[in-house]
Every structure is written in structure tokens, then in C-alpha cells.
Amino acid sequence: MSLFYTFENRLVLHGLLKTTTGLRIGAGRSLQPTGTDLPVLRDALGRPFVPGSSFKGVLRSCIEALLRSLAREGQQNRWACNPLEDAERCITPEQIGTKKLGLRGQQDADLKLTAWVTDNTCMACHLFGSPWLASHVQIRDWLVDETFWLGQFQERDGVAIDRDTETASAQKLYSYEVVPAGTAFEGVIVVENGARWQLGLLMAGLNEFERGSLTLGGASSRGLGGVQLAWDWSRSRYVASEQLLDYLEDPESAGQSPADLRDDWKRAMWSKLTEMLSAHNDSNETGGV
Ligand SMILES: [Zn+2]
Secondary structure (H helix, E strand, O other), X not given: OOOOOOOOEEEEEEEEEEEOOOEOOXXXXXXXXXXXXXXEOEOOOOOEEEOHHHHHHHHHHHHHHHHHHHOOOOOHHHHOOOOOOHHHOOOOHHHHHHHHHHHOOOOOHHHHHHHHHHHHXXXXXXXXXXXXXXXXXXXXOEEEOOXXXXXXXXXXXXXXXXXXXXXXXXXXXXXXEEEOOOOEEEEEEXXXXXXXXXXXXXXXXXXXXXOOOOEOOOOHHHOOOEEEEEEOHHHOEEEEHHHHHHHHHOOOOOOEOHHXXXXXXXXXXXXXXXXXXXXXXXXXXXXXX
């Protein structure tokens, strides 16, 4: 979507993600005869990185869990659906097909379809996207910070579990590679045209990364995947539409620091969620929708 077409606001967050334990984001099985059995993912220059999609997946799950825990019984799917199962999406492929058929030949069919999709999409899909709605959030790959990276990977031994006896078998050792604790990755998160309450919801999820309570990659049961996020506020900006001209002139300094706005966004999120809960109560009292 063009920046000028519907520019309402843009949030750009620069962050540093530091591993607090070994991190294992696998690249599949090694094809080389020597070396580790299970190498980590590397970029074209052989450095480890954290794919934006991996980070986004964990962030989305965290926000979905938050929304579901706050929603009333029976409303969980309207707040955050299960995007991994087509039949459990807030709008299923069948529903969209039926709706399209029903609108065929009508005036403003596209507009009506868009309005219907907007009304029936859960809050998680509104923020992170669905097959029928674009995501507001883009997360780029987290690239290793060269100042801290010494080019070292660690190799660990795993013990394969015998499926028949469910015991560890000393004959079945394998090695896997991890990125060591203390490795730092730099990343950028861009949010286009997010409503204030949506930015609050996003910050609530990102807060969990700041507190170090989410893990990335595989083998978290073995104590891997610990990360801690810190923001670089000096490079992070929030630009509203009235600041667009300043932004075009100087993207680095236009707008405001998100650090000054995030409490306000969180308040907007709480009032939105409270409003949704009371709207649900009202609709119950009048016999439901
Ligand atoms: Zn959904």
C-alpha cells in the first residue's frame, strides 16, 4: 500500500534483542558430512539471525493469549481466533466464499465485503493480518550486532530418546548448534496506521519480550531461547498524519518518541477492551445479536 494513499500514522521501533541463554533457530538437518547434525539458521554471510516471522509468531501468540484470557466465555474467538486452523478462524474460507456469492452483482459489492470483513475479524487478525486483511505490523529480520558477535557458535550434545522404551539411549547421541548467550540482534518493527488501542495492545505484547518472559526458537524445554528486548528510543519514532511533511523532510527526527506515548496507548487499549466487554453485556441483556 502506498504511503501517501492512506497515511494516518506510522510507528517505527528500533530494538536490541539479547540472548540470555543459548538460542536455537534451526536450519534443518546439515547436509555436510562433518560438523553439527543440526546447524542454526545463518544469513548469506554465515551470521546467525532471528527471522522476523519467528519473532512475530511468538508476539502474536502472546497477544492472542492475552485477548482470550480477557474475553468473556463464548467470545474468545471474536477477540482472538485460532489462525492455525482454517475452521477456527474468525472468518473461515467457506464464510468468505458464501459472502462473495451473496454479494455478486450488487452495487458496491467490494465496499460491502470490506465492511463485512472488518466487522467480523477478530482483534488479533485486525492487528497482525489474516488471509482477507493486511497486517498493520511488519517485523524485519533481527540481524546480529557485529560489535558483540565474535563469530562463535556453540555445539551441544543431545541424547535421542528411544521411542519404544522411552529411555535415553547412549548410542543415539547427536549434536546441535546454538547461538551463545549474550549475542545481540538488531531489529526494526514498523506499524502502519495502527489505532491507538492497537498500538497499546502491541506494546503490551512487546512488554513481555522486555521482561524476558518469552522464548524464541526451539528446545525451550531444555532452557534455550531466552531473550530480552531493549528499545533504542533515540531512533524510534511515531509520526501522525499532521506530521507527514516533517517526516518527508527528515524521517529521523520528525514526530514523537514512542516512549512518551506508550502509556497513553495502553490506556486507550484498556478503554477499548472495557467498551467491548460492556457492549457484550448490553447485547446479552437485549437478547443477543
Ligand atoms: Zn482472527
